[in-house]
Amino acid sequence: MLRTATLQTADPHTTGSRPAGHVLVEALIAQGIDTCFGVPGESYLAVLDGFHEHREHIRFIACRQEGGAAFMAEAQGKLSGRPGVCFVTRGPGATNASIGVHTAFQDSTPMVLFVGQVASDQRDREAFQEIDYRQMFSPGTLGLAKWVAEVQSAHRVPEYVARAFHTAMQGRPGPVVLALPEDMLSTLTSAPVLPRVQPVHAWPAPGGLRDLRAMLMAAQRPLVLAGGSGWDAEAAMALQRFAENWQLPVACAWRFQDTFDNRHPLYAGDIGIGTNPKLVARLKDADLVIALGVRLGEMTTQGYTYLQAPRPTQKLVHIHAGAEELGRVYQADLMLQASMACAAKALEALAAPVAVSWAEHAASAGADYAANLVAPAASPLDMAVVVKTVQRLLPENTVYTNGAGNFSGWLHRYGQLPGLQHHGRTQLAPTSGAMGYGLPAAVAAALLHPDRFAFNLAGDGDFLMTGQELATATGYGAKNLISVVVDNGTYGTIRMHQEREYPGRVSGSDLFNPDFAALARAYGWHAETVDCTEDFEPALQRCLAASSPGLIHLKLSSDVITSRTTLSAIRQAAQQARTT
Ligand SMILES: Cc1ncc(C[n+]2csc(CCOP(=O)(O)OP(=O)(O)O)c2C)c(N)n1
Secondary structure (H helix, E strand, C coil): CCCCCCCCCCCHHHHCCEEHHHHHHHHHHHCCCCEEEECCCHHHHHHHHHHHHCCCCCEEEECCCHHHHHHHHHHHHHHHCCCEEEEECCCHHHHHHHHHHHHHHHCCCCEEEEEEECCHHHCCCCCCCCCCHHHHHCCCCCCCCCEEEECCCHHHHHHHHHHHHHHHHCCCCCEEEEEEEHHHHHCEECCCCCCCCCCCCCCCCHHHHHHHHHHHHHCCCEEEEECCCCCCHHHHHHHHHHHHHHCCCEEEECCCCCCCCCCCCCEEEEECCCCCHHHHHHHHHCCEEEEECCCCCCCCCCCCCCCCCCCCCCEEEEEECCHHHCCCCCCCCEEEECCHHHHHHHHHCCCCCCCCCCHHHHHHHHHHHHHHCCCCCCCCCCHHHHHHHHHHHCCCCCEEEECCCCCHHHHHHHCCCCCHHHHCCCEECCCCCCCCCHHHHHHHHHHHCCCCCEEEEEEHHHHHHHHHHHHHHHHCCCCCEEEEEEECCECHHHHHHHHHHCCCCCCCCECCCCCHHHHHHHCCCEEEEECCHHHHHHHHHHHHHCCCCEEEEEECCCCCCCCCCCHHHHHHHHHHHHHC
16 A cells, blocks of 8 residues: 655744755755756655755756656766766656666766655565665675665765765765655654765875886887766866877777867777777787776777786776776776876876877877768768768757667767867766667756757667657757757667678567657657758758757668668678678
8 A cells, every 4th residue: 555654844944843855855955956857756755845845946857757867867977077866766766767877887977866765664565666775776896876775764864865975976986876765754853964075086106106107108009098987177187188298199988988189189089889990909009008087898898808808918007986996807007096086187297208209109099080080971861971060060068968879879980079178078978888868868968058059869769768858858948959860760789780690680670660750849849850961951950040959850771880881781791701
């Protein structure tokens, strides 16, 4: 039986005593949060009442599905560097939200998920929608969350919120889950909220820096691989100066492409899926790789091959904020535990020689990147031109978002992002590979930063996983928001793998699509349909001139499967390999 908590009302201003649900909202305000994302539930009515009480200071964005809400909070965490906040109800709400928690975990994004929980006197009976969240999100280095707790005492709400924020940001950032028993939320308490928390920063050990300098002095083909979370504008600037002082080519890890200014002559490109083959060769041939802030995950290292695990052939320096990440996969030659804010400044201060032996090597890395931006012409719809047109027409500080699928490869290859010293994060993209991330992330960016543009590139499969969040954008008045849906009628990435492994045997990867433009119009968006390159720019112009968010439904042949090859070429090669 569902129990409705009776809210014990109290005037917070006269008695100092108020429901814990209100205290929770006050604690979030004290942490600097002015926007939370969620889907309401009867399990946390006292919190919703707290949002009403404090509506002048904080808003609750009601989303259409908890997956979208959790993605929005994750995007908020990426954009702000502080925890994004999501509220969901128990059981079904929490299970729907888990995709966003997983993304925050794999992407090292600070985030706090609050989950309504059954009343304390019903615990452990498998009460209505009851789940043990400690088990479900199982904290650990392979779990879904960094820390999971259930707040038993109304008086300790401020303590739990402060710790949740601290844990989410400290070391390797990540998600925290707090379960909130409904009776606890309606209990009165006079507990004061705690001040805004800041993560403690760690400086790299001086001895380690001396060793790193010696390794650099002995190197001939060094490469910096930067990425991960925990960066700020100063740290990004310090990284740029370190690179300039030492003339180091800098590559960015997959989907952390905004860590270094893509227009800088020392930028070498991003490493992960669809990487420039010349950059792959350069990485494999490097005699020193300085991995700065990156986790060196499976995608970035392409199955731990670009850098052989556990001992790469290249000399490896791994600098990371989380002690648990160092030595976890790679036995690096030098491991330094440090926050990016401190590590980058320490590297910038390393005394560089007047000239380095690898100056030509660095210049050619930049030249390889520039050459990779030149696209072979494609017809009738040229995705490279689409991306370049978007970049030409949208402001430099636009936030680019995508979910998972081959379509994202065009954005990653041809999109040039300013380093985050210029405009903070300009890329919101899931290293967890979660489909459906891009649209909610763009909606979050548009609502949190109405002065900036948000641009989402989606696949047809990807888009419909969270497409209902079009309504959230419309409902909360998002304006500077454009979504382009690449409709190739297939879960193309999977089709590509099928053609490689089982050529010609298509199964389960066809898509039957709606008219995406008509769908978007039904949600109050301006929408266009485009099937050739010439029509894209005028359509985008009309979207920009519209007073509502805009969606462009792009019709692309399924054969155009990546920026480098076609489905038919993959099938042919696989068939040939089988017959020879
Ligand atoms: C939530 C989720 N489900 C399934 C997958 C597996 N998956 C990865 S890419 C992909 C297909 C993406 O299709 P689409 O959005 O149409 O893009 P395309 O690859 O055709 O460009 C699938 C099913 C995933 N990454 N995430």
